[in-house]
Amino acid sequence: MKSSALMRTAAAMLACSAASAVHIASAISAASAAPAASAAPAAPAAPAASAASAAPTASAAPPAWVNAPVSVAGISFVQSAGGIDEYRLDASGLQILVKPDHSAPVVSFNVTYHVGSRNEVTGTTGSTHLLEHLMFKGSTHFNDPSGNSIKQYLGARGATFNATTSYDRTNYYATLGSGDLEGYVAIEADRMRNLWLHDADKQAEMTVVRNEYERGKNDPNTFLREEVQAAAFMAYPYHHPTIGWKSDIEKASVGQLREFYDTFYWPNNCTVTFVGDVAPAAALALVMKYYGAISRSPHPIPEVTTEEPQQTGARRVTVNRPGQLGSVEIAYKVPGALAADMPALDVLGEVLSTGKNSRLYRALVDASLALRVAAGVQAMRAAGLFEATAVLSPGAAHETVEKTILAEIDKIKTGGVSADEVNQVIHQYHAAEAYGRDGTAAVTSRLNEWISVGDWTQYIRYGDAVARVTPADVQRVARQYLTIEQGTTGWFVPDPSK
Ligand SMILES: [Zn+2]
Helix, strand or coil: CCCCCCCECHHHCEECCCCCCCCCCCCCCCCCCCCCCCCCCCCCCCHHHHHHHHCCCCCCCCHHHHHCCCCECCEEEEEEECCEEEEEECCCCCEEEEEECCCCCEEEEEEEECCCHHHCCCCCCCHHHHHHHHCCCCECCCCCCCCCCHHHHHHHCCCEEEEEECCCCEEEEEEEEHHHHHHHHHHHHHHHHCECCCHHHHHHHHHHHHHHHHHHHCCHHHHHHHHHHHHHCCCCHHHCCCCCCHHHHHHCCHHHHHHHHHHHCCHHHEEEEEEECCCHHHHHHHHHHHHCCCCCCCCCCCCCCCCCCCCCCCEEEEEEECCCCCEEEEEEEEECCCCCCHHHHHHHHHHHHCCCCCHHHHHHHCCCCEEEEEEEEECCCCEEEEEEEEEECCCCCHHHHHHHHHHHHHHHHHHCCCHHHHHHHHHHHHHHHHHHCCCHHHHHHHHHHHHHHCCCCHHHHHHHHHHCCCHHHHHHHHHHHCCHHHEEEEEEEECCCC
């Protein structure tokens, strides 16, 4: 059951535990600094002290600027939508989003790098995620020995912070008092190009990463999902789980991670987002102060050129692992998150699985064949999967559950869905969105997902697109995409002997 946005991203996302005490940076002497970046954070030891004077954080700012783009030398206004202004740093291409909200003296700052596990190849899988962990181990001007590491700075100020890695992106974020913002921006800018990457830190962090890996493998649904995903995508790098293949994780060298960092961690591959108690002029001044001296990458950011070949028939995977309950997943290939059919596919997923009146709930849970059902579409940049899953009731047969899911999908293809069903889903969507956008951290998180798939303005527009979905649209996309020739069916069969 999804509680927030329709499109599902969380399932494939590794939300790491940087905010807890697991990222304990070792005290290592400074490595050679990466190029270019900066004397900008000139007073790194005291980022907080400068905040009050340097950043006019505008708690008393008049509302006049809300719809008026700010003019800052070296930064160009790009567009506005829904109270969010987009700018671009001219010299480096850094994308900047600002959404002021002065309802509380709190601000969220989010840094999205457009690099995810889709940028990995065999041999480097898991690098995006490993690097994300090492981003908390210190940079030239902000580190434990100096007493101003990210963990020390944000921890001392009661900020919440973390990072996540997914197929299409890696993001770092914190929510903190608006008076503490400048210090955090300085740290983020420093670790964009001046990261320490020490083998000892990597070795220490491997325990955390291994634990994360094992947690995923011990969860039957995660395991099955990864197998289905790997079968559905043969060539496109969505084939690889974001956590990586175990042997790649174990063998990743610091040199390899350095190469990955130097390839992808540049301002022209990055979006920074301010949501909360900061005036656009102040936000842009901070960007200019700390990111202004960082050059764009000396090379083009590599594109993923691989295309997934047309699937030529139904695929199946079976997983026999220790576990209590069986499950069935049927996944169909669908386009990327920005495709015009995405809202209708989203509504289709909800009609199938959300609420006690949904199709799969009635056919499977009410019939005691399943304990839980879910259906929905992944929000991915290049292509995604529409997944229908059921966790079997004890004693239920996989074959029966699979046939029941297929029969319910067939009913929609032949008989369509009712206006009532669609209207109810649209109503639920808007209620969930309102709830899911409560607070600067929630807004930032939602925005980040749209930034990741390539168009942040969908954060504003997608709700209207959902509201326009008709029963005919839902039937059409079911017929078009939910064909077994494009499907991959997975069974998780618990094996008590293992
Ligand atoms: Zn992690």
